[in-house]
Amino acid sequence: METRELRYFVAVAEELHFGRAALRLGIAQPPLSRAIRQLERRLGVTLLDRTNRTVALTEAGSVLLREGRAALDAVDAADRRTRRAALAATGQPGLVLVTKAGASSELLSKLLDAYAAEPGAAAVDVLLCRPGEQERLLRDGRADVALLHRPFDSTTGFDTEELSTEGQVVLLPAGHFLTGRAHLRMADINALPGLPLPRWPGPDGTYPEGPGPEVRDHAQLLQLIALGRASAVLPESCRTQLSHDLATVPLLDAPAVTTVIAWPPHSRSRALAELIQAATRL
Structure with a gap:
């Protein structure tokens, strides 16, 4: 064919x-x-x-x-990948790193700073995407390396190194009556009146059925939560970038989230190898 x-x-x-x-x-x-x-x-x-x-x-x-x-x-x-290899051969070995918008921000910042301090570090372009898109962009060659989050993202077929594991929290509008609780459970979230979980588009661009609002990006999600129109379950590291109109409560029974750095196993890029080494040293 x-x-x-x-x-x-x-x-x-x-x-x-x-x-x-x-x-x-x-x-x-x-x-x-x-x-x-x-x-x-x-x-x-x-x-x-x-x-x-x-x-x-x-x-x-x-x-x-x-x-x-x-x-x-x-x-x-x-x-x-062939075009990027040609650029690398001419002395322009840039890397494209893809990550979900709003996720692992502190870790990503530390990683980029640590790698930039390495002698001969390549330029790193950061591609921010919607949830679930990192894996596809890495598989189809638009990215060289990705930050993925298990159990939500599949790492099948990639080489990986684990970077961190953390619990999850529920994100609520500040002043909500549940923000005074020491912790919650997933059943409490599912029963929240007026604060449904958001609906993200699938790979084909369509939204699943459900009561929650349709969201396209992380900024839109945060605004909807602040307005009291939605809630969200996110890794606890999201706390570092929240504004005053948002609050979090730990979730006892939500699965732990492990952040991994992932790359295609056939990659032979020295710049990529050095970036991964910087990540594992953090």
């Missing part, structure tokens, strides 16, 4: 509409339809069930959509 054919198929499979897929790809619909038919003939399977009004994935099509996405992600990652 050609990369072009995979991109065409993934677009049709995600849109389930040849016209919209053609518009997304910037091509006319007839050559797109021909390319999909050619791909089906080459594989000897039917990938899409077509009628005059609908397009649906077959079982074989669902498999190729999943595998095709992974293959295209790998191709894109190879492209990005």
Whole structure:
């Protein structure tokens, strides 16, 4: 299979509409339809069930959509890493570190300062993202290294070093009647009237069903909590960056959060190795 054919198929499979897929790809619909038919003939399977009004994935099509996405992600990652390797060879060995916005801020600051003090330290670009995006950005090559948080982020397929473990707290508006408690439990949070937990978008950009507000970033979340529209469960290190209109209470039965530094196992970057060494020395 050609990369072009995979991109065409993934677009049709995600849109389930040849016209919209053609518009997304910037091509006319007839050559797109021909390319999909050619791909089906080459594989000897039917990938899409077509009628005059609908397009649906077959079982074989669902498999190729999943595998095709992974293959295209790998191709894109190879492209990005190759370009960065070329920059490194010309004396510009920059690193891209991705982390969830608002998470591990104090640890990240100490890490960047410690690494910058190393002789010959490379420039580090910090990419802040929404919860759950760090893993994808690291896998697809847009980042060289990431700060991930178990048990919420998967570290499967990465090399990792553990940096810290901490408990969790519930974040509430200052003055809320529960802020005077020494501690709470998760059941107390689930029963909070008028302060539902937020809903973050999934990988496809859609929000799960639920009563909580839809949030896009950490700043929006903090503002909603301060306004008394939501609550949140976060690692206790979030306390270092809270304003006066927010308060925290420890949670006894929330799982501990372990921050790890993670990187692709095939990386051969000296700059990355030195950054990881600086992290493990903290």
